[in-house]
Amino acid sequence: MIVVTNRIPVAEGHEADFEDRFKNRVHLVDQAPGFIRNEVHRPKPMKLDHATGAWSPDPDAQGFYEVKTWWRSMDDFIAWTRSPAFAEAHRNRAPKEMFAGPSKLDIHEVFLSTDLKG
Known part of the structure; x- marks a missing residue:
């Protein structure tokens, strides 16, 4: 199994807009094989x-x-990153001012x- 993590520094004041983008996503990745x-x-x-x-809390x-x-x-x-669905999912890029730096x-x-079993 592979875990892919995109670490994204969101600029102060843009958190709600960033979260809304994910809440309202089109779920194309969910349908990808694998x-x-x-x-x-x-x-x-x-x-x-x-x-x-x-x-x-650490405000700094x-x-x-x-x-x-x-x-x-x-x-x-x-295969997902090379698919038309990936291109569609990433087509509507967020404005640059939403980020405090590059993602990793x-x-x-x-x-x-x-896994803990209840």
Whole structure:
């Protein structure tokens, strides 16, 4: 299994518009062969005071949204990126001012997974 993570620095004040883009997406990736699931993670920058063990918000940290997709194989992911559906899904680009810098794409292969059963 492959997990693809796009780490995106969203500019302050654009968070709601960024999230709306994902809430209103056309779900083309969901229909791609080998696609397993998609998650969008909202950043929660926190800091730990090691002396007290207390956690608090970190207003100075740049948080990154993470858009994660799980794929059966690397070949399935590559096929998605070469498909007409991928081009359609990425056609309506967000305005540049929505971002605080470039995004970063990471790809990982799952070699171990633990699911908690209720």
